[in-house]
Amino acid sequence: MNRTHLILFFVCFVMLLASCSSTKYVGDGEYLLDKVEIISDNKSHKSSDLKSYLRQQPNFKVFGLMKWQLFVYDWSGRNEKRWINKQLRRIGEAPVIMDTTLVDQSAAELERFYVNKGYINAEVTASIDTSKRKKAVVTYHIKANEPYRIRNYTMNLEDTKIDSIARLKAPRRSKLTSAFRSAPEGYTSLIKENALFDRDELDKERQRITSLLRRRGYYAFNRDNLAYVADSAFNQNIVDLEMLLKPYRQVNLDGSVVESPHKQYYIKDVMVVTDYDPIGAGEGEAAFNPTDTVQTGGISILYGKNGHSVRPSVLRKSVFLSPGQRFNERNVEQTYSSFAALRALKNVNIRFTEIEEQDTMKLNCVILTSPTKTQGVGVELEGTNSAGDFGFASSLNYQHRNLFKGSELFSAKIRGAYESLSGNKGSGLASYWELGGEASVLFPRFVFPFLSENFRRKLRASTELKVSYNRQTRPEYERAILSGGWSYIWQDRTNSQARHVFKLLDIDYVYLPKIDADFKNSLPASTALYNYSDQFIVGAGYSYSFNNFNPQNRQRNTHSLRASFEMAGNLLNGLSRVTGAKKDAEGRYKLFGINYAQFIKGDIDFGKGIVLDSRNKLAFHVGVGVAFPYGNAKMLPFERRYFSGGANSVRGWSVRELGPGSMEITDTTSFALQAGDIRLDLNLEYRTKLFWKFEMAAYVDAGNIWTIRPYEDQKDGNFDFSRFYKEIAVSYGLGLRLDFDFFLLRFDTGMKAYNPQERGSMRWAITRPNFKDNFAWHFAVGYPF
Incomplete structure (x- = not known):
């Protein structure tokens, strides 16, 4: 179908829809x-x-332009019992x-x-x-007319202690509004003079004070205990505002109401129940059916039929409430968070019972938990499509959620994959095989020697030890990668949607037991030396990620941020210099006779989703990455280099087919040369709901990769400020998605619009759309960004 036929088909389709009543x-x-x-x-x-x-x-309008579902509904006949009419009405919208x-x-x-x-x-x-x-x-x-504004605002809280607390800086807890979450020092009230008489802001001020009080012992306090009196008699559109404190009101069994001052509460007894049944339990302690009770650190731990499923010391360290301590809502939140990190337990619920002793209000605290399923096995099967080459992959997964009775999560996976490579240009390749396995242990605490217990509790970080082995077999070579790592993972205390990962030690050993001589001889000397030889990658890194997406509230704007930094080779290079190691003919140090890489690498990705209405959303993404090899390496390892094109990049190109820069691509160009040290990704996507679980997207992608310095075998592939903007590739396309809430299947198509790998007017591929040279399609799981 040529371009003229496509245009005629599109015009006829639009006219058909327009003609529908x-x-x-x-x-x-x-x-x-x-x-x-x-x-x-x-x-x-x-x-x-x-x-x-x-x-x-x-x-509803598809892409905000066409009432497609209404047209589909109108295509149905009036006989509602006919199958075709039922389906059209189900897909359409009345x-x-x-x-x-x-x-x-x-x-x-x-x-x-x-x-x-x-x-x-x-x-x-x-x-x-x-x-x-x-x-x-x-x-x-x-x-709207003239708004009312606040002339004077006063807090008239008769309780002096409460009044002093109400004037403190707001707590930094993420559950509070962002308006005061990041408040500067000395900040007190959200209500300012000459501000609008905004009732939403008044409610936020009440919540701010309530949070301050509940962190200082006032367990029974809620925002309804604060009231406003507004006086607008002075002048039109002017309000004098006063905040008042209501007394604590208690309703007796006979219906009478007793008013009293607000009191601070203290913790009396703390009890942890490990085998609580929320369905079959009755009332009182007898409903817990304990078989053993352990006293540790001032708290009682009640074990049930599952015995000491989790060690008492682990449970004690997860409790941030202790007898004699003044009630603090923050401690309750920390306890919830700590117990949520214990994979061996589920259904965490904290209950308080009020007790008055000698004019002092006290609370008995019961932490109810249930054991989760300790072990699990899963099988995954997936289809793959890389650059038009089809294949499949399968994995067997095993998890043990309480390995050493400290809620340690042990995970093991064995994965195998096959892919046909017969379609690769000029390579004559047959197939690609991959077989690998990995094992990891995640400790729900900060594991490091010589640190105090209080310090570890404050950090509240999980520790992960991981080892993996992966063997890849291609006709050109066989490559094995043995990896190991020691990482710390934690969430931001002020924002539970922020996640930190610090890789204390990250080791990769790349080993090539076999490489085809003709393939190696076809590679430039530098590429073969740094990318197709045995080497160590030993380093450390840090990554930060944030995503405010909430599946319970999909109608709000979202944004995400991911930043990472990695350094490798510095420790080994320092040891080589201290020990007086000798360099080889290429001027590089070696470890056990094997080369090691030295580089720094940084990435940052930002994405934002803008909700236009209940069924239309606009999303965009910006991603930048830069890596710089130095010292013991003149080129980045193949495993750390960037690639462009594919389902999560510029979708007009198949995976690893774009770039670097404007390097000309020929039929004999090796895929090993289409790699770089700098990446740029720009994506804009319009998503619209169709019917049932189906969603459609229209998008424009732009980006490319470049090398950090000129390489003879990658001509015009280096980043140059004078021409890089001319080398930003652009593509456009349509995608169809199937959204099952917990996962999303995606089928995306891409058409090249601007191709920097061509020369002259041939770069403007948008003038000659075709499905042979300028088209790519992708199948993936999850959104591209």
Whole structure:
């Protein structure tokens, strides 16, 4: 199909959709809600944000342009019992019939929103245009009017202790609003003079004070104990605001209410139950059915039928509540977090019981947990497609969640893969085999000698020891990689969505037991020396990742950040110099007669998702990576070099087919040369829901890789400020996804738009779209970013 036929087909398809009646199933006297507009004289709030308050929305538009699902629904016949009609209606979407009651309710919701934001005299009216046959356009007109502002704000909290606490800096816990999570030193109130009389901000201020108090013993305090009195009698649109403290109210069994001052609470007894059954349990301690009780560190541990499934010392270290301690909500949160890290336990629940002793309020604390399934086995099977070569992979996984009765997670995996390589250009390759295994132990605590227990508890980091072996067999060579590592993993205390990984030691030993002589001779000397020879990679690294995506709230904007840094070879190089080791003919030190790499490498990736409405989302991604070999290496190891193209990069190219720079690619170019030390990825994607679990995406990708310095065998592949912008490849495409919530299957296509590997006008591949030279497709799991 040539380009002219494609254009004609597209035009005919659009005309077919346009000719479909969208009011086929709109009855007499009814109107299809064709469009909704919001016109406001206040620019503080975007119309797109206000639409979430409307009770009725028009039919969904694919990519915000076409009511495709409504058209599909209208293709169905009136006989609802026919199978084809059922399917069309299931895929499609019934017409949204305008309801004047919902229009009035929407206007009231918009008015309520503006009133809460301080626009007390806001006016919202709705007009309905039915001039089009059986179609209605509803327009909401918002006149915000002059807002009310706060002239004076005072806190009149009669309890002096509570008043002093309320004026402290807000706690840094992530559950609080970001407005004061990162507050500067000396910050107190969220309410400022001359600010809008915003009721949402008033609620945040109440929550701020409540959090401060609950971290200082006031267990029974909640934000409803704080009230506001607003006086607007002085002048129109001016409010004098006062915060008052309500007394603690207790309702007796006879219905009477007793008021008393707020008191601080102290912890009395702490008990951990390891075999709690939330379904069959009754009331009281007898419902726990303990078979053994252990006293340790001032807490009681009740073991059940599973015996000492987790060592008492491990449970004690996970409890941040102790007898005699003043109640602190932060300690409760830390206890929840610590128990959540114990993979041997599940269903953690902390209960408190109030007790009054000699005018002192105390709390008995019971931590309820249940044992999880200790061992598990899983099998994974997947299909692969790399540069058009098909294959399959399978793995057998085993987990033990309580290896040494300290909730240590032991994981083991054996993986095998096969891939046909017959399609590789000019290589005559037959197949690719991979066989490997890995084992790791994750300790739910910071493991390091000579450190105090208090210091380890404060760090709250997990420790992972990992070893793996991987053997790859290609017709050109066989390569084996033996790896080992010692890492620490922890979450940010001020933000549970942030994750840190520090690789204290990361070792790779790359061994090539076999390499084809013709293949090796075809490679440039530097490439063969650094990329296809035995070598050590010994280093350390750190990575930080953040993602605020919440599967329970998919209608909010999201953003993610990942940054990593790695250094290798410095320790070995220092040892070589100290011991007076001699260099080889290439000027490099060796370890046990084997080369070792020396480099630094850094990566940063940022992604953001913008929700346009309940079924449309815009997402973009920016990724940059730079690696620099030095000292004992003039080139980065093959395992650490960047590649471009593929399902998570510039999708107009198959994996590892783009770059570096504008290096010209020929039929004899080895894949080993299409690697670099600098990467750039730019992605923009429009995602739209179709029906059931199906989602469609349209996207534009840009990027490339470059070498850090000029190499003779990679001409025009180096990064140069004077021309790098001319070497940024661009592609576009459509993708179809199947979203099952817990995982997503993705089929993406890509068409080259600008190809820096070509010369002259041939670079503009967008002028000659075809499925032979300028097209690639990809199958993957999960979103590309």
